[in-house]
Amino acid sequence: MKTINVVLCGLGGQGILFMTKILAQAALRKGYDVLGAETHGMAQRGGSVVSHLRLGKVQGSLVETATAQVLLALEESEGYRNLPYLGPGGGLFVNTSSAAFPREEVRGYLAEKEILCRGVPATSIAVAMGAALSSNLALLGYFSVFAQEPFNHDELRETIAEISPDRFRENNLKVFDAGFDRAMEEKRA
Secondary structure (H helix, E strand, O other), X not given: OOOEEEEEEEEOOOOHHHHHHHHHXXXXXXXXXXXXXXXXXXXXXXXXXXXXXXXXXXXXXXXXXXXXXXXXXXXXXXXXXXXXXXXXXXXXEEEOOOOOOOOHHHHHHHHHOOOEEEEEOHHHHHHHOOOOOOHHHHHHHHHOOOOOOOOOHHHHHHHHHHHOOHHHHHHHHHHHHHHHHHHHHHXXX
């Protein structure tokens, strides 16, 4: 079983830790060993939150520079700030409504490292579904179209259904599905 490194980042209150829990639970269900670590700035005041998730036979919980296969960013600037964690051939998935994503100054780096770069207006998707605080699930649903083992759409959806509190389950799944639908539309276009 190969090592899989994932970095999740955003601002306090955006649901980084819930996203990490979903990914970790899905991996555990597939038999992966899971280690994780979170680093927070002033998270309760909207500061940076970064979560490291390592799957497989790993020695430490922190992802080393240029070794992550996936970087999920709930805020565009945080995505750029944590870009050094992403390894060559990795995937960058960012919650953004910017038509200029990715910024011109990082395009060369992304191309050189052959990084798949996808931006999605996850916040707008969540708001349209009546769940403004669920952009994390819209981003995760979007990511599930491009994800590889052990993360796939069905596994992630099942995990969300399992670990969501009863009163949020239906909305969480609707937002996740809306993110997934957005990615599927883009793939067909």
